Amino acid sequence: MTTAIDTERWARAWLSRVVEPGQRVVAELIDAVGPVELVHKIRAGDVPSALRRATTVRSLDDRVEVDLALAAEHDVRLLIPGDPDWPDLALHPCVVATAARKPDLAPPIALWVRGRSDLIPLFERAVAVIGARAATPYGEHCATDLAFGLAERGWTVVSGGAYGIDRAAHRGAVAAGGPTAAFLASGLDAPYPRGNTALFRQIAEAGALISEWPVGTTPQRLRFLARNRLIAAVSAGTVVVEAAARSGTSNTANQADKLGRVVMAVPGATTSAMSVGTHHLIREKDARLVTRVDEVLEDIGRFGDDLAPPRRAPARKRDLLDPLARQVLEGLPARGSATPEEIAAQAAVLPGDVLRALPVLELEDLVERRADGWSLRRGAR
């Protein structure tokens, strides 16, 4: 007795094992045909060749029932888009970046979660604190201190659950009694690294462990890179505390920048190899230098009132839009927000057209996504 929703849930669970996350081509296929039809296409080999090659072997297996049962054993739940707890707004930068045809930043197909299920409030005010595994005592001190201060002020500290800076950040948040979330590149039955098992238990109690991969998945280099985009996406800003030259941390900072998120870096002694990466971010990548919590909050525009002036879009942008996008734009209310369905009704177009046009309009700074729907940006009124 499989309902439509159950079918989609089953399909996304299947895809989360068969397809590596983050790929723009997969996001576009899901947008075009939906997850259920995509499963059929992958099984039939009816997908672009790179995706076909990557999925041929994996698609022979059907482990969804096993995965779900094993997940339940480990208190791990499957969240999919449309679920009441799906953090739609927090993941929205992935939708925008993918609409802008940026590669490898697609929104997750599904999330496996252990701990708190209310991810929407968890990521409403979130800052990432990340950095090197081979951190120095100085770096760990900075990470703990920043995370403690952020948690004290009600911010969720997001990190990657690794040794070094990540661990120090999670610990600082836990010490302050604040929530913290770890995005992992392994299945949640055996969170990696094993040496942080006690910490993972604390994170699951205070916040959430989250993975795009089903139970039984081992971490791999490319999975860490894909995972990094989610840390950057759900956080208003990403603070890099220590990083060696050309490190994985720089990759997260780079993704945060591509996702339109603020990148910050903590300076250190010029004699420390673990500060070479943060100095590089400040000097060459326009990362903001931060030394304390106040500066972090100032840089993400949340220190007292929002200090960042509202961006304005020149009126002539409307003239460059295609007719459908212009029509959808007309469907937005002059003040307040509207849901895609309301906009479709106002603009007299199909809901699917609205969903396709909104990211384009957002890229042009004409509309913005809010908690309760979509609204015109000031410059577009």
Place this chain on the structure above:
Amino acid sequence: MTTAIDTERWARAWLSRVVEPGQRVVAELIDAVGPVELVHKIRAGDVPSALRRATTVRSLDDRVEVDLALAAEHDVRLLIPGDPDWPDLALHPCVVATAARKPDLAPPIALWVRGRSDLIPLFERAVAVIGARAATPYGEHCATDLAFGLAERGWTVVSGGAYGIDRAAHRGAVAAGGPTAAFLASGLDAPYPRGNTALFRQIAEAGALISEWPVGTTPQRLRFLARNRLIAAVSAGTVVVEAAARSGTSNTANQADKLGRVVMAVPGATTSAMSVGTHHLIREKDARLVTRVDEVLEDIGRFGDDLAPPRRAPARKRDLLDPLARQVLEGLPARGSATPEEIAAQAAVLPGDVLRALPVLELEDLVERRADGWSLRRGAR
């Protein structure tokens, strides 16, 4: 048997004792009536009231003969504008800033010098390395290291001869066998602080000790501030290695910025009070973060080829000039440089008009000062 030149030398020696340096009003009076006539005016009380009040008592004395004799005893020479060794080009930012009516940045009336007399080549490639007196071992290490590397590559290290960072910078340059120059706020008969006496001897051998004040002058807080402008002016860029919050070092950095010179700062641990000032400069004042010599040279545009793209001035700037300035602009050659006299002849105006118009044109980015005269900037051709 006093010649015209001797009279001017005498007048500037007198002014260097009676008038505190850096004042725009004094620079304007010297431009208008010359130093000899200014001495008469000060003695007669015929100057603006603030200047009159400041000079009434001092102007009763005439110590020029004594000052010159005592200077000679200490191997200190008097340099004045027009002398072959006067570092005209190095001090030019003071002329431009004063023409722009910025206060307290006027060029020196005279310089008292011990050590090398050839100040023009000394400041042809100069970088300032400055910072806190109460430096940490880390800061002193950074200063010595940077200064050593700069000196090795033929750059003169300029600083203020103080304890802490300044001393470490001079020492690094001396250790590399390179030239270094110290601008002091005291008379050169008794360079301050006395604890650096051995270092001052080395600086005078490897480069020069320079002061705007005659022998017998004691340092005062305002003199340090006035002195700072010369450190900033003669250096293509100023590197701040360590500074406490709201320190004198920030004043030098501020002056370097006003003088159109590059400001750089070395980061440190966020836990160090001595790095609060440098982090502030990077975060709030757009100072460039530097960690090594290559980065310093890159930032002053002298790393390999000049990496900084030439600035361009929009053609319409010409239309905003007054008629005389436009006429002077016409007198500059299409390629290469010309002296003010050559420009006056070409433009058919008086040499004095050319001297008045050139700083205005420079402020508009239309002309630039070179070693062999003045030339049109690319955008002005």
